[in-house]
Amino acid sequence: MPESPLTAALLDAAALLLPVVCAGCGADDRALCATCAAAITPAPLRRRLPDGTPVHAGIAYGGVVRQVVVAMKDGRPGLARRLAPLLVAAVAAAGAELADGPPVELCAVPSTRRARRRRGYDPVPLLLARSGLGVARVFAPARPHPAQKTLTRAERAAHLDGVFRVRRLVAGRRFVLVDDVVTTGATLAAASAAIRASGGEVLAAAAVASTPRRVGDLPADPAGAPWGLPSGAW
Numbered sequence: 001m002p003e004s005p006l007t008a009a010l011l012d013a014a015a016l017l018l019p020v021v022c023a024g025c026g027a028d029d030r031a032l033c034a035t036c037a038a039a040i041t042p043a044p045l046r047r048r049l050p051d052g053t054p055v056h057a058g059i060a061y062g063g064v065v066r067q068v069v070v071a072m073k074d075g076r077p078g079l080a081r082r083l084a085p086l087l088v089a090a091v092a093a094a095g096a097e098l099a100d101g102p103p104v105e106l107c108a109v110p111s112t113r114r115a116r117r118r119r120g121y122d123p124v125p126l127l128l129a130r131s132g133l134g135v136a137r138v139f140a141p142a143r144p145h146p147a148q149k150t151l152t153r154a155e156r157a158a159h160l161d162g163v164f165r166v167r168r169l170v171a172g173r174r175f176v177l178v179d180d181v182v183t184t185g186a187t188l189a190a191a192s193a194a195i196r197a198s199g200g201e202v203l204a205a206a207a208v209a210s211t212p213r214r215v216g217d218l219p220a221d222p223a224g225a226p227w228g229l230p231s232g233a234w
């Protein structure tokens, strides 16, 4: 999002009173420097969940994108505004693929009550709000589940069993699920399964960012891009 000279001047003035560092690179004085802001320009990509559900992301997850997303989730909610264009791009790409039919609603993958209390905000609904996108309230807060970073996909799936609970009538409704980041896709798969088990339909998913396909992960998607990223970019 380009800044006007006035906006830039105001941000610089604010930085004198409220010292900040760039969420992307750690440079002094700006919440997001111009170089890092340019690095989070939408470059949509597409994957599939194991059940074939298309997953659209606004950009590949890694480097500056990862730094900014982690900072947004970890105490700097103001960065949601800077990430919103990525989510808008992902939702637009998902929408462009949908066939005509009954209305489709956006639905946020829920966080746990504890995570929300710890942060003081809920990243995915915040991203949706900053994107100007309405959201259907479908899920109860997620049940507590172990941190997943070191687990395989099969282990993640087992840990996510029963974590997502639908609390509204979803039978006959159609959804695009929204999350912040997609890695293995296990979270989206578990949330989709909960909606489908209650009679709802999940047509696609959208996220701010997604890792590229990894060996043993989601099946190859010929329509997807850009999996041929240089190694080391991640």
Ligand SMILES: [Zn+2]
Pocket: 022, 023, 024, 025, 026, 027, 032, 033, 034, 035, 036, 037
């Ligand atoms: Zn920076």
